[in-house]
Amino acid sequence: MKNVSIALLGCGTVGKGVVDLLQMNGHLISEQTDTHIHIKHVLVRDIEKYKNVGLDENLHLTDNFKDIIEDDEVEIVVEVMGSADFAKACIEECFRRGKSVVSANKDVIADCGIGLLKLAQENGADFQFEASVAGGIPIIRPMYSSLNANQIEEIIGIMNGTTNYILTNMTDRGLTYEEALKEAQEKGYAEADPTSDVGGFDAARKIAILAKLGFHAYVNVKDVSIEGIEGVTKEDIAHATAMGYAIKLLAVAEKNTDGISLAVHPAFVPKDHPLANVGGAYNAVYVRGNCVGDVMLYGQGAGSLPTASAVVSDIMNVIQHINTEMTGKRPYLWHETAVKDAAENKAPYYIRLIAANAPGVLANMSGVFAKHGISIRSLIQKDETKEAAEIVILVDSTPCKTVRFALNEIEQLTCIHRICNAIRVIEV
C-alpha cells in the first residue's frame, strides 16, 4: 500500500469533519485507493485552543504555514480556512511548489477559481473544490464529468441553508421573518450578522462557481444580480401558500443566445416542482441540459461530516491522479461570454401593495400596467378596512426591469400607500 501525506489548513467545522471522517472510514478509503492517508500537519491560528478539543494527540498542530509548504512529503493540502486573501495566497504557493489542493472555500473559488485552476495546471497540480458548493451534494464533479456532453441552459439552486431554514419555518409555522431569523441565530443556523446569508451574497458566490463550470465561462460574483429575503413577509408566504407556491431563495444562472445572466432572488416555486419540497437545511441544484433535460441533485448543504464527505472524495480523486501521474492534466474549457443584466429576464410576477380604499384605484393602477405592456393574470383585493385595501396581483411574464419601472410609477400614485413586494414566479 502507498502512503500520501496531507496537511490541513484550518481545523474548524469542516477541518474537524475531515479528521473525523478519515478516522471513521479510513480503512474503506485506504482499500479503495490502495493508499494510506496521513495527516502530517494541521495549520491553526492558535495552537493552545486546539489542545483539548478531542483531536488525536499525534496530529502535528502548527501556526506556521512554512512547516507545510516547505515539507516536500506533503503532496495534498486541504484548505478549509474560510478566510479569503490568506487562503488564496496559500493555495497559490502550494501550486508553485507542485502540491495539489482541495478547497472548500467558496469565496476564493467564486472570485479566483479559473485563475487558480490555470495556475494548478501550469504546475502539474490538481485543484478540486467539490465542497465549495452545496456541502455534501455531488455537483461540481457531476457538472464537469457527467453532464459535460450537454449545453447547459439553466442552473437553479437552493444553496443557502440559513435562508431555507428561515423560509421553511415561516411557511410551516407561520413565523414572521424576524422570529424565524432570531430562532435560526439561536440554533446556530444563522450568524450574529446574517447579511451574507439573508442578503443572498453566499448563494451568489455558489451560483457564480456553478455558472463558470456549467457554461465554461469567465463569470464573477460581480455579475450576479442579488436580492435577499429580508423583504419577504408572513403575508407573502400566506398568499404563496394559498396560491399553491412555496417561496424559496433561488440562485439562477441562465444561458441563451444573448449570453449569460446570473441572479439570486426569492421566488414563488409551484408546489409540484421538485425544488418546492427542499426544506430546512437541505440544498438542491436543478440543472437543465439540452440533451439530458432536467436533473436535480439534493442533499445536506452544510455540516461537518456532509461537507467532509465532499472534501475527502476530492482527496481520493487527487490520490488516484497522483498514483497514475495525472495531476494537473484534466483539461478545462473557458470562453469569454457576454453577461447580460438579469433584470432583462422575463418572469411572471407576484405583486402585493396597499392602496387607498377609494374609487379609481384599480383604474389608475391598471392604466400604468397597460402603459408598460404588462398583462394582469389575476388580481385579488383583500383585507379591506375603511381606509386601505391589500391588493395581490399576478402579472404575466414580463422583464424584471419593466416591472420595476411600472411599480416605481404606481408608487407615485396618490391612491397607493405602499408597494409591499414584487416576487418572481417560476414556471414549470
Added chain:
Amino acid sequence: MKNVSIALLGCGTVGKGVVDLLQMNGHLISEQTDTHIHIKHVLVRDIEKYKNVGLDENLHLTDNFKDIIEDDEVEIVVEVMGSADFAKACIEECFRRGKSVVSANKDVIADCGIGLLKLAQENGADFQFEASVAGGIPIIRPMYSSLNANQIEEIIGIMNGTTNYILTNMTDRGLTYEEALKEAQEKGYAEADPTSDVGGFDAARKIAILAKLGFHAYVNVKDVSIEGIEGVTKEDIAHATAMGYAIKLLAVAEKNTDGISLAVHPAFVPKDHPLANVGGAYNAVYVRGNCVGDVMLYGQGAGSLPTASAVVSDIMNVIQHINTEMTGKRPYLWHETAVKDAAENKAPYYIRLIAANAPGVLANMSGVFAKHGISIRSLIQKDETKEAAEIVILVDSTPCKTVRFALNEIEQLTCIHRICNAIRVIEV
C-alpha cells in the same frame, strides 16, 4: 486537436441518440476534450433497415462485428444493443484487443459487471456504464467518485419509468392498474409483454448494479427479492392517498452489520419524502452514506437524448483517460459480503383484507397478529355490506417474513374472505 475513432454496436433509441447528440453538441465536446470524435462504424443487424432513417450518409453501417474488432483505429466501442449474450461476447473481445467500452446494457452489467471490469483492467482498457442505470441521471460515477468517502448504508431507487408512469396515473387520475397499463402500452411506455417492467425485474438489475458499486460487493440479480406492482389496486392507491402516502415501486439495497439485502417491491412512501414526488417518467436514486447523510439524484430515467447524455459523458471520460494514458488504471474494490434474505428486514406494513361481517372477526384476526408478536398501529373497517367488510390495517415495524406467516394463517380463518394486499411502509 487529437482524433479518436469510435464504433457503435447497435443503433436503436440510444444509439441514434448518441449520433444525434454528437451532431448537436460535437463542437462543445471537442473543445472540452481537445479531441474530435469520429464514428467510424455502426454495427446493425439489418443494414437495409437503416438506409432511410435520417442517419448521416457518411456513417459506415456494417452487420459484421469483425469490421470493428479488427480495426485498430477504433479505440472506443459503444455497446448499446440491448441483447445480453452477444453483447457480453463483443465487450470481452473488445477488452482483449485493448479497446475501451462504454455500455448502456443493464442486463450484462448486472450479471457480469465485476468480471468485465476486471477483464478491462487486465487489458488496460476502460469500462464505463453510466447509462445502464437511470438514464441521464448521474449516479454511477457519483457513486464511485463523489460518495466514495462514505460507508453506504442504503440505496433506494425509483428506477423503472413504466411502473412509475402506471402508478402515477393510477394516483392522479384514479385509473385501475389494467387501464393504466393499457395506456402505457399505447403510448409506448410499456412493452407488449410488460413483465420485465411491472414484475420488478428491470429495477432488480439496476439495484444490483448500484449495490455492487455502493457496497463494493459481489452481488447478483439473483440476490434480489422481487415483487412487482401487478397486485396494486385502485383501492390500495386510494387508501395510500387518504393516509398521506404515495405508492411507488422501490428498489432497495441495505447494508448493515448482518450483511446486504436487496429487494424490489411496491411501498407506501410518505408524501413529504422526496421520493414521493418523483412522478411519471422521472427516476430518482436516494443514497444514505454514513457521513454525507441523505442524497437524492433525480432526472429522466430513459429516452434517447437523456440516455445518450450519459453515454457520451462516458465516452468523454474514456477520451480523457486515453489522452493521459490512464485507461484501465482506475482501481475498484470488491469484497465478498454475506447477502441476507430481504424477507428478514423489518418494516411497518399496510394490510388490506376482506372479512365476513360477523362477530368475532377482529378478535380472531388480532389474535393471530398477537401470536406472531405483530403490533397493530391502526385499523379501519370500511365499506361494510351485509356480507363483507373491508379492513385496512397498519402494523408496526415487523420482519417481512413474520407478516407473511401471519397473513397465511389469517387467510385460513373461515371469517376471512381474502387478503388483498400487504405493502411495506417507508419511514422517513
